[in-house]
Amino acid sequence: MFARIRSTWRAVTRRTAWEQDLEEELRTHVECRTEDLMRAGLSREEAERRARIELGAHETYKEQCREAQGLRWPDELQQDLSYGLRSFRRNPGFTAVSVLTLALGIGATTAIFTVVNAVLLRPLPYPHPEELVYVQEILEKFGATPFVDVNDFAAWRDQSRTLSPVAAYTDSWFNLTGGGDPERITAGLATSAFFSLLRVRPLTGRLFLPEEDRPGAPPVVILSEALWKRRYGGDPSVVGRGVTLDGKVYTVAGVLPHTFVIPAESKFDYALWVPLIANETGAGPMGVVRVIGRLKPGTSLETARSELNTILRSTRAGGPEGWVKGVALSTWQEQITANSRLSLLLFLGAVGFLLLIACVNVANLLLSRAATRQKEMAVRLTVGAGRTRIIRQLLTETTLLALLGAVLGLALARAGKDLLVAFISPNLPALEPIGLDYRVLGFCLALAVVTGLAFGLAPALQASRISLNEVLKEAGRSASEPRSSMFFRDLLLISETALAMMLLVGGGLLFRSFLRVRGIDLGFRSKNVLSMTVDLTPSEYATPKVQVAFFEQLMERIKGLEGVQAVAGSSCPPLGNRETTVTGGLKVEGQGVAMPDARTTAVSPDYFRALGIPLTQGRYFTDADRETSSSVAIVDESFARRYCPGAKCLGGRIKSWVRRKDWLTIVGVVANARDSAEAEPHPKIYLPFSQASEPYMTVLVRTAGNPKLWASAVRSQVASVDRNQPPHDLMTLEDLRTESLTPRRVNTLLVGAFAALGLILASVGIYGVVSYYASQRTHEIGVRMALGAERGDVLIVVVWQGLRSVLIGAGIGVAASIGLTRFLQTMLFGVKPTDLVTFVAVALVLLVVAWLACYIPARRASRVHPMVALRYE
Amino acid sequence: MDHLTDLLPGTLDLLILKAVSLGPQHGYGVLLRIEQVSGGRLQIEQGALYPALYRLEHQGMLRSEWGTSENNRRAKYYRLTAAGRRRLRDEAEGWQKVVAAMASVLSARPEEV
Numbered sequence: 002m003f004a005r006i007r008s009t010w011r012a013v014t015r016r017t018a019w020e021q022d023l024e025e026e027l028r029t030h031v032e033c034r035t036e037d038l039m040r041a042g043l044s045r046e047e048a049e050r051r052a053r054i055e056l057g058a059h060e061t062y063k064e065q066c067r068e069a070q071g072l073r074w075p076d077e078l079q080q081d082l083s084y085g086l087r088s089f090r091r092n093p094g095f096t097a098v099s100v101l102t103l104a105l106g107i108g109a110t111t112a113i114f115t116v117v118n119a120v121l122l123r124p125l126p127y128p129h130p131e132e133l134v135y136v137q138e139i140l141e142k143f144g145a146t147p148f149v150d151v152n153d154f155a156a157w158r159d160q161s162r163t164l165s166p167v168a169a170y171t172d173s174w175f176n177l178t179g180g181g182d183p184e185r186i187t188a189g190l191a192t193s194a195f196f197s198l199l200r201v202r203p204l205t206g207r208l209f210l211p212e213e214d215r216p217g218a219p220p221v222v223i224l225s226e227a228l229w230k231r232r233y234g235g236d237p238s239v240v241g242r243g244v245t246l247d248g249k250v251y252t253v254a255g256v257l258p259h260t261f262v263i264p265a266e267s268k269f270d271y272a273l274w275v276p277l278i279a280n281e282t283g284a285g286p287m288g289v290v291r292v293i294g295r296l297k298p299g300t301s302l303e304t305a306r307s308e309l310n311t312i313l314r315s316t317r318a319g320g321p322e323g324w325v326k327g328v329a330l331s332t333w334q335e336q337i338t339a340n341s342r343l344s345l346l347l348f349l350g351a352v353g354f355l356l357l358i359a360c361v362n363v364a365n366l367l368l369s370r371a372a373t374r375q376k377e378m379a380v381r382l383t384v385g386a387g388r389t390r391i392i393r394q395l396l397t398e399t400t401l402l403a404l405l406g407a408v409l410g411l412a413l414a415r416a417g418k419d420l421l422v423a424f425i426s427p428n429l430p431a432l433e434p435i436g437l438d439y440r441v442l443g444f445c446l447a448l449a450v451v452t453g454l455a456f457g458l459a460p461a462l463q464a465s466r467i468s469l470n471e472v473l474k475e476a477g478r479s480a481s482e483p484r485s486s487m488f489f490r491d492l493l494l495i496s497e498t499a500l501a502m503m504l505l506v507g508g509g510l511l512f513r514s515f516l517r518v519r520g521i522d523l524g525f526r527s528k529n530v531l532s533m534t535v536d537l538t539p540s541e542y543a544t545p546k547v548q549v550a551f552f553e554q555l556m557e558r559i560k561g562l563e564g565v566q567a568v569a570g571s572s573c574p575p576l577g578n579r580e581t582t583v584t585g586g587l588k589v590e591g592q593g594v595a596m597p598d599a600r601t602t603a604v605s606p607d608y609f610r611a612l613g614i615p616l617t618q619g620r621y622f623t624d625a626d627r628e629t630s631s632s633v634a635i636v637d638e639s640f641a642r643r644y645c646p647g648a649k650c651l652g653g654r655i656k657s658w659v660r661r662k663d664w665l666t667i668v669g670v671v672a673n674a675r676d677s678a679e680a681e682p683h684p685k686i687y688l689p690f691s692q693a694s695e696p697y698m699t700v701l702v703r704t705a706g707n708p709k710l711w712a713s714a715v716r717s718q719v720a721s722v723d724r725n726q727p728p729h730d731l732m733t734l735e736d737l738r739t740e741s742l743t744p745r746r747v748n749t750l751l752v753g754a755f756a757a758l759g760l761i762l763a764s765v766g767i768y769g770v771v772s773y774y775a776s777q778r779t780h781e782i783g784v785r786m787a788l789g790a791e792r793g794d795v796l797i798v799v800v801w802q803g804l805r806s807v808l809i810g811a812g813i814g815v816a817a818s819i820g821l822t823r824f825l826q827t828m829l830f831g832v833k834p835t836d837l838v839t840f841v842a843v844a845l846v847l848l849v850v851a852w853l854a855c856y857i858p859a860r861r862a863s864r865v866h867p868m869v870a871l872r873y874e
Numbered sequence: 875m876d877h878l879t880d881l882l883p884g885t886l887d888l889l890i891l892k893a894v895s896l897g898p899q900h901g902y903g904v905l906l907r908i909e910q911v912s913g914g915r916l917q918i919e920q921g922a923l924y925p926a927l928y929r930l931e932h933q934g935m936l937r938s939e940w941g942t943s944e945n946n947r948r949a950k951y952y953r954l955t956a957a958g959r960r961r962l963r964d965e966a967e968g969w970q971k972v973v974a975a976m977a978s979v980l981s982a983r984p985e986e987v
Contacts, residue, residue: 022950026901027924029949033902036945057921065925 023066031056077390081397088398095370096402099363102762103406103452106359108413109755111445113352115418117345118440121338125264128200129295134164134302135336136292136309141324147336148289150325155279156316157292158192163305164294168195169277171290172269175246176538178725181232185536185729187270188246189263190277190290198295199261204229206240206255214276221276222251226259228272244273248540251275264337293333306330343827344748351507351755354500356452358759361497362766364456367399368490369773371464378464391465399457400450407449411437414445421751459489494770494806495813501756501763502814502847503821508756509839510825510832511749517831518745524674524682525575526613527734531708532574533715534730536697541725545628545694551722552690552698556605558718564705569611570690572603574699575674576737587686588656589644590664599640600676600683601657603690603698609635609671611703619651619669626689633689634665637673640684657686677741679830701734708733748828760850767854771803775862782862783871792863799859800852807851811844886918886926887935888969891954891962894936900949901927927952935961 031052038048067076089096124130136157138149151169158167170191177184193209201208204226213221222244224233233239243250263271277290296305309328317325331339371378378391415437535555542548556568587599606622608614617638626633634655641650645667654664665688673682690698704711712731719728775782782795822834832839893899893907904927905918930936935958943949954962 023924025948026950029900029943029947030902030920032947033900033943033945037906055920062921062924066928068925 020063023063027056027062077393078397081394082401084394085398085401089402092370095366096405099366099402100405100409102359102362102765103403103449104409104413105758105762106356107403107407107410107445107448107452108417109410109758110349110352110356110448111410111414111441112417112421113345113348114444115414115437115441116421117349118438118444119436120341120345122440123438125334125337126260126262130334131332132296132298133199133333134294134296134305134330135333136167136294137329137331137336138313139326139329141326145329147291149292151279151288151290153313153316153325154290154292156312157294157309158194158279160312161294161305161308163297163300163308165297166194166198167292167294168192168198169279169290169292170195170263171277172271173275174536175273176248176536176725176727177232177244177246177272178248178538178727179245183725183727184232185727186228186272189271189274191274192277192279195277195293198293201257201261203255204258205237206253208255208257209274209276214278216278216280218276218278220249220251221254222246223254223274224256225261225270225272225274226256227270229256246273246275248538264333302330302332344744347507347748347825347828348751348755351504351752354504355755355759355762356448358497358500358504358762358766360452360456361493361500362762362769363399363402364460365490365493365766365769367457367460368463368493369769371395371460372773374464382465388465392461395461395464396454396457399461400453403449403453403457406452407445410449411442411445414441463489490770490773491806494767494803495810497763497766498807498810498847498851499814499817501759502811502843503818504752504756504759505843505847506814506818506822506840507825508749508753509843510822510829510834510836511745511752513832513836513839514828514830515742515745515749518678519742521675521678523575523678523738524614524672527575527738529704529706529708530612530734531702531704531711531715532699532730532732532734532737533702533712533719533728534574534697534699535719535726535728537726539696541723542696548694548696549628549691551726552605552694552700555718555722556700558721559700559702559715562711562714562718564711565702566705567607567611567703568605569608569701570605570698571608571701572690572693572695572698573600574701574737575612575734576676576741590654590656598684599636599686601686601688601693603688603693603695605690608687608701611701612674614674615672617670617672619667621669622687622689627691630692632663632665632692633668635669635671635687636667637671637682637685637687639673639682640686641670643684655686657688679745699730745828745830760847764850764854767803767807767851768858770806771799771855772858772861774802775799775858779862779865780871782865783867783869786867787871795863796856796859799862800855803855803859804852807848807855811847811851814847815840815844885969886922887930888962888965889916889918890923890926890930891935891958891965894952895954895959895962898941898951898953900941900943900951902949903943904952930958934958 031049034052034055035045035048038051039045043051125133127133135147136149137145137147138153139145148171154167154169157164158169161167168191170189173188173190175186175188177186191209193211193214196208203223206223208223209221212218224239224244229235229239240253240255242253244253245251257274263269279290294305296302306328309330313325313328381391382388418437535552537548537551542551552570556570559565560568604622606624606626609616609621619635622633622635634657636645636650636655644650645653650667650670653667655667656664665686671687674685675682700715702708702711702715716728716731719726778799782799785795786792818840819835826834889908890904893904893911896907896911899907901923905920905923908916908918927936931938931952934955936952937955938950938952940948941951
């Protein structure tokens with residue numbers, strides 16, 4: 002077998018040498034024969050002549066010999082390719098349109114696939130990533146949650162035999178001071194097994210030692226390469242020195258390379274890592290951590306899951322049952338990509354439709370071209386080409402076309418993916434730079450071959466199935482198309498209209514959802530408000546008194562700035578993610594509501610006025626509500642509606658976890674202010690910050706103009722109060738609001754763009770087909786008009802021929818959309834998957850565009866002078 | 875019947891293999907040898923020879939190399955490979971069986987049936 006391939010290969014790659022060998026062999030033959038014949042008494046000339054005649058036509062042998070060596074196929078391929086290229090050169094218009102259409106389809110699909118590949122398919126950048134698992138706990142009320150109780154983690158760490166090791170990590174923030182401006186930095190807390198589990202090596206120094214995550218161990222820190230370079234100039238001697246975090250000195254143990262990235266659902270740059278002490282005090286305020294593990298080789302997920310479950314049950318036995326129902330185990334990759342999977346698959350689906358439309362268009366072009374090439378085919382059939390040979394030649398041509406499209410598409414994808422990445426990456430858990438790897442190239446190539454065959458097969462079959470007699474008989478006349486071909490063309494028109502319709506419906510539904518979300522009144526005025534957060538170093542601001550004093554002083558100074566209209570503070574910024582939801586611990590006097598829950602926010606007296614949140618009953622907080630005065634609260638309307646009898650809250654009393662011992666008297670009710678456009682307003686309790694102070698606060702500054710102009714002045718006020726407290730997250734509320742809509746905007750814009758492209762491609766396709774119809778019927782039109790038909794009648798006939806298929810296609814598209822849009826359900830907001838308005842609007846757009854695409858060529862056809870039309874051949 | 879010009883299908887390959895098995899030969903030599911051994915009764919159509927040689931070489935039955943012919947010409951010599959030898963043996967056996975069977979059929983007399 003191998004020898005055969007080698008001999009074929011040699012004959013293909015060194016064709017001239019092969020031919021020379023054969024020539025020489027045959028020459029030797031002739032010479033030998035000549036000599037024998039001369040010996041028999043013939044003259045030299047006569048002998049040579051006889052020898053040649055006996056051997057026969059040796060060009061034929063050459064062919065046969067090549068065939069004998071299995072060369073027929075590669076030889077014919079070579080012929081087909083050069084023939085194809087020649088025919089492309091002869092039809093530059095056709096070639097350009099087809100290649101461009103395909104490039105668009107293949108390019109867009111490849112660009113999306115590049116992202117899908119980077120996010121969903123490429124393994125995590127650690128050794129043996131398939132062994133890495135993520136542990137979730139299933140809660141009774143909320144289902145699987147990515148954060149688990151730190152005590153459960155400790156039990157798994159100590160007892161699990163299937164996962165080795167088990168490690169925990171979580172996110173945190175610190176004030177980094179000393180040696181430069183204070184900085185608020187993002188940090189990771191990790192148990193010491195974390196890095197060995199991931200098998201990372203430090204850039205310099207070392208990683209955590211096993212004893213360093215025990216209570217009482219001397220504090221150490223590992224810097225990220227980025228922070229090390231930025232703040233310490235990449236100085237290796239920083240290892241062993243001290244770094245001050247939240248007022249506590251940590252010794253630098255080592256530096257992590259920049260290639261070390263922790264995958265997450267959203268971007269989180271860990272500037273440094275400190276050990277996570279696995280007890281309630283070490284795991285941060287919530288006492289929950291993220292848990293990962295490495296499966297022992299040969300262990301299944303299911304085995305590990307049941308073991309963790311058993312351990313969970315035995316540690317929780319005796320204690321309160323709690324709401325933890327069990328363990329959910331998935332590979333880490335799956336867990337990370339769970340959120341983006343749906344969006345990405347949506348994009349892939351949408352772009353797949355686009356590609357199909359592109360293919361249908363090119364198939365259409367090929368059909369028209371096949372009609373004009375009928376004579377060529379007939380001639381080739383007559384001189385002895387087999388039908389399969391012709392089909393193969395046509396398929397070679399279309400595959401070549403698709404490959405050209407793919408090359409151009411790849412260039413498009415290369416350019417497009419950067420745009421795409423910039424556009425969607427904030428919402429993507431991609432770990433490495435998203436790039437074109439072998440998988441993407443393979444995908445693109447496969448796409449080209451499959452599309453080439455898919456859109457080429459039908460036209461090729463059509464083209465080869467011609468009746469020789471008919472075509473050749475019709476000597477000069479342009480051959481009329483067979484019925485089946487017309488039917489096929491209609492089918493293409495129908496399918497591309499249906500596809501475009503589905504894309505438009507999807508895009509339309511997402512667009513309407515986006516408008517709905519954007520149009521929602523958040524309940525506060527976000528225009529011209531600057532937001533800045535300060536987290537005080539807890540050790541330096543330990544008591545409520547100093548915390549309140551700091552923020553009052555800060556707000557006073559900012560108020561003094563030129564152009565500042567109002568200043569307010571809040572423990573949870575609007576649209577912010579500082580979770581203060583409290584379930585339980587809340588009591589409403591005289592109410593038997595089981596487990597009432599509400600979000601609690603500490604605010605300064607001016608908060609409602611500064612944000613324009615209207616008061617509906619009672620009063621706002623004032624400066625008179627102090628630490629020492631009686632405890633008060635303001636609730637919002639959704640709280641009042643849910644928990645107060647007859648929505649009358651004033652004077653009612655509640656108990657909150659913030660001031661456990663006191664009953665809080667409700668002194669006011671305000672309108673709802675939403676935390677997010679998409680979620681329903683959550684019941685809220687506001688407390689005066691002087692009575693419920695936290696060591697952090699977001700300061701909101703209403704300015705006379707563009708708030709960004711005040712940013713540096715506001716920032717410097719923090720330093721003027723205490724230069725060791727770093728302000729962070731300086732941004733305008735408008736930006737915050739825009740940002741919160743980003744994922745939805747990205748989905749909408751991408752699918753919308755695909756839908757628009759689909760519509761354009763489909764209308765080009767419709768235009769092409771109707772033009773073709775019209776040109777085929779020029780003669781008929783001439784006859785009709787000569788017999789007295791009105792121009793309008795002709796117009797209607799031609800338009801109707803195209804529009805009929807469009808209507809059928811649109812109908813099918815609508816039906817298919819009704820079936821498919823429920824997969825979009827989770828991405829829609831305030832719009833049903835079968836929203837009538839969207840369907841009608843989209844159908845109208847499609848029909849108007851399609852009508853134009855039919856009308857323009859039809860009009861041109863009807864303008865033809867009857868005499869010209871009759872002579873038209 | 876002096877010339878068996880119309881060979882049965884498949885016999886050309888067998889003849890070539892046999893001819894080459896008697897010693898390495900170039901194309902013309904193969905032709906001559908077949909004619910010679912068959913006493914001039916089997917004549918190969920010259921044109922059919924080379925495609926057959928190439929096919930057998932491609933199948934790995936023959937191996938070729940350039941050498942010098944008896945009259946000092948550069949010629950391509952074919953020799954049998956191990957696979958070729960096996961094939962020759964198998965096909966020769968098959969052929970003998972067919973011949974024997976045919977002979978017994980053709981020599982059948984009415985009283986034997």
